[in-house]
Amino acid sequence: MTTGRYVSDLDEGDVLGPVEYTISRFVIREYAHAVELHEDCFQHKNGQIAPPTMVHLDKLRLYKHACPAGTGPHARVHVEYDATIHAPVPAEARLKIEGRVSSRYLKRGRDYVHMEIEMRLAETNALLVSYRDTVILSYKGEEKEGNRANG
Numbered sequence: 001m002t003t004g005r006y007v008s009d010l011d012e013g014d015v016l017g018p019v020e021y022t023i024s025r026f027v028i029r030e031y032a033h034a035v036e037l038h039e040d041c042f043q044h045k046n047g048q049i050a051p052p053t054m055v056h057l058d059k060l061r062l063y064k065h066a067c068p069a070g071t072g073p074h075a076r077v078h079v080e081y082d083a084t085i086h087a088p089v090p091a092e093a094r095l096k097i098e099g100r101v102s103s104r105y106l107k108r109g110r111d112y113v114h115m116e117i118e119m120r121l122a123e124t125n126a127l128l129v130s131y132r133d134t135v136i137l138s139y140k141g142e143e144k145e146g147n148r149a150n151g
Helices: 025-034 052-066 145-150
Strands: 015-022 077-085 094-107 110-121 127-139
Touching: 015 052, 025 052, 052 077, 052 094, 052 110, 052 127
Parallel strands: none
Antiparallel strands: 015 094, 077 127, 094 110, 110 127
């Protein structure tokens, strides 16, 4: 399933996953606590669902599986994301996530990568979350004439 050595190796058309896992009540509760979401729907057993922003962790899960060497020599900067919640994500559900690099381009010395992720129920394939994400992989500033001479 390896796509690239590093996250910075990802290119347009690369597919990450699918990866299946069970989302536990404990992880939902702890994540909700960490981001200060104290509503009952995230904390209690009856009807517990995952917070909408938990999909960010799925991007990291896909990176871990598709890019075994980690982030790479260049840091990532998360620029923006957009998520459409089609249905609540229930606790203890078996989930399937898959991502696709929809584009990668250079703009003003920076590598931009757009990725689309879908989260589905593994059993029925019902779509729960559609997630779109943009990151900047690196910044390659222009060298100034004086800097080259100074080495």
